[in-house]
């Protein structure tokens with residue numbers, strides 16, 4: 001892990017001052033800004049690398065361990081490079097009953113890498129309940145759009161599209 | 167209300183509730199599990215996540231009991247005993263089949279991912295998980311799928327991790343973050359993939375990390391040092407020990423077998439260390455196995471048998487030109503034995519080689535009964551002076567609890583401190599300004615009793631003197647608790663702090679004395695400058711560590727280590743505690759064909775004792791050779807009787823130095839004030855692992871940083887600094903930046919200060935070198 005003092009340079013000044021503004025907004029509780037900072041950085045870079053983790057810790061005046069606790073608790077924060085796209089397939093109970101395990105298996109077969117790993121283009125991740133149980137099995141695409149129910153065919157097509165992208 | 171915390175609060179026992187028909191007394195604020203644990207040694211309710219210092223969490227779901235409502239309307243319901251406040255006439259069931267079945271199911275669930283590696287697990291034989299699983303009746307695994315597996319981390323030389331054994335009770339992280347304030351350990355992930363560890367491999371940074379081995383109810387965190395010389399816990403002989411590595415005097419439970427001391431665990435003393443030990447106390451014991459520990463008597467650096475060295479020493483003492491030096495890290499009887507020998511020979515004796523240190527000891531003895539360490543958390547206002555957490559690493563536990571109870575903590579310091587997070591007022595100062603700042607703090611209005619917690623290694627006697635003289639004007643119950651690294655300072659110096667050190671020096675510097683017999687204290691390590699300028703004095707040493715001068719002195723006599731003999735120690739409160747013999751060192755040997763080397767006892771070998779004489783035995787041998795035995799014994803008895811009106815036994819809570827004996831030290835006049843220098847000054851840098859004996863503990867000492875001079879960042883571009891002593895000798899040290907320390911201060915290790923003849927707060931002229 002890189003040293004905590006060498007991280008600020010890796011972020012452009014404009015972004016850094018935006019982050020600082022968010023921290024200032026949190027007033028005497030800079031640690032309250034942690035989720036917002038992670039969200040901004042992930043939107044910018046796609047994931048949180050070690051340098052960005054250290055930067056967030058420093059800006060929020062908390063230990064990097066605390067930031068990592070949060071990152072690893074929330075499945076929406078990515079600590080590894082997912083590639084260009086991320087597909088999250090819900091594997092909680094309703095979706096499980098509606099065929100999520102089969103979809104996940106299919107996705108693994110098609111991507112050629114285990115769940116949670118990137119094949120260079122995209123990653124497929126199991127996910128906790130997306131709140132779309134009535135339309136199970138549900139999926140969440142690139143952190144933006146939901147697809148529910150997700151059919152096997154739609155899944156195959158989506159991954160194929162991603163594979164074809166140049 | 168009795169609250170949870172590291173210090174048990176005393177409240178009156180009042181009511182009872184009923185568990186399987188048995189009346190269980192409880193105190194207000196207790197939960198059912200807590201009351202049952204206090205009432206019975208072995209709890210009949212299985213549990214994991216509850217810990218007396220951390221309270222309840224309700225995470226493990228193991229402690230279910232059936233509650234029978236009194237109203238007769240509601241059916242009985244199962245609830246967690248650790249989350250159920252104890253209340254009067256509560257009717258609870260534990261023995262019934264439904265509850266037992268529940269316990270069994272939870273055990274099964276917790277064991278689902280647990281590896282079946284008990285035969286190679288160091289926790290085996292003392293495993294809470296194993297005990298609870300057996301007790302709850304889960305014996306056969308029926309769960310088919312694969313177990314979850316983790317990659318464990320490498321956490322340094324003291325603690326080993328085997329994460330697959332985790333049952334997610336969260337005790338470790340609650341201890342490490344919430345109680346110890348550690349920042350490099352946490353809990354990662356969610357659901358059944360939670361991981362307890364560091365961000366990356368590397369030694370745990372908290373000086374209290376070793377407690378993980380005791381708080382973890384399974385074998386995730388185990389004692390790595392114990393592992394090196396491992397025997398099943400039931401093969402260990404445990405005794406009641408006292409930690410000799412600082413003035414707190416924590417109670418310990420050393421475990422030994424077959425001639426080896428193998429581990430040290432905590433033994434609870436409600437007033438001193440209710441639950442935990444620091445890592446110096448836990449791992450410092452390994453100095454007994456230091457590779458360079460002296461085991462052979464020497465004359466002029468050459469091996470000689472003990473008897474002839476004793477003969478030569480006695481002959482030299484008979485000449486009447488010898489002075490004597492005791493040691494604040496040696497036990498009471500060893501000091502008294504040497505003192506008595508000095509008295510029957512009418513020779514000078516001192517417990518300190520440095521008059522400055524002696525003056526501090528006098529001020530420490532003069533303090534009216536300092537509060538017990540565990541009482542710190544009861545104070546509402548606390549002033550911390552110096553680096554107390556480096557000197558006595560368990561103190562932050564009490565300070566954190568005080569903080570959580572709303573205490574106002576003020577901090578005056580030269581070095582970075584983890585206590586800043588607790589302090590409302592935090593001032594970075596050069597050491598010479600600490601006194602004025604303390605004075606200012608006292609000048610604020612304090613209506614409630616307050617506590618001054620003083621790192622007496624960072625300050626001079628004048629500070630202790632001026633502050634302690636004010637105690638009478640403070641609100642009732644206020645006090646001063648000094649901390650230092652010597653384990654028996656009041657005991658060693660009680661008879662010898664009235665200018666003894668100066669008289670000893672004058673004697674040695676004059677023509678009448680030319681030999682010093684020192685026990686557990688090497689003058690070169692106490693005042694290098696003075697010792698260098700008096701090179702014609704012959705030195706004889708009695709010690710169990712190889713001090714700086716050991717191989718160059720006139721005579722050197724190795725003695726038994728503290729854990730190899732019993733001993734009495736006065737801690738910083740002036741509480742006398744007794745340590746039992748922890749072990750008798752021995753080597754395993756073959757019965758037959760010894761040329762084939764050691765052969766384990768288990769396979770028919772024999773144990774050959776390798777016990778060295780204790781300092782008292784050496785003094786007795788000298789008295790015999792001098793034909794002064796009777797007078798020596800008489801003296802010794804006299805001193806002992808005077809000081810020990812009642813001697814505690816190992817395991818006792820201890821007895822206090824009577825107030826009237828302390829009072830005699832209050833008459834001393836103020837030590838001369840020191841000139842406050844402008845510009846650069848020095849303070850003592852130390853690591854929590856550091857202490858004369860503990861420095862010989864290989865695993866612990868490997869964590870200490872290399873010797874250097876530390877300065878605040880951005881003060882100097884130089885790479886090295888040279889400091890000169892008044893005799894022209896110099897020391898060149900690498901320069902390192904240390905964030906959050908005082909400006910214009912050089913923090914350097916004690917050995918360097920001593921070499922240069924400097925004390926914390928002294929002004930220096932650093933030469934900056936590239």
Ligand code: SF4
Nearest residue numbers: 332333335336338382
């Ligand atoms: S590592 Fe030990 S103490 Fe920590 S949660 Fe797991 S079982 Fe509990």
Ligand code: SF4
Nearest residue numbers: 409412415416444447
């Ligand atoms: S070194 Fe001090 S604080 Fe640590 S265990 Fe020993 S007596 Fe307690």
Ligand code: FES
Nearest residue numbers: 090095129130132
């Ligand atoms: S279980 Fe999948 S969306 Fe709720």
Ligand code: FES
Nearest residue numbers: 224226227229248
């Ligand atoms: S001890 Fe009660 S739930 Fe864990």
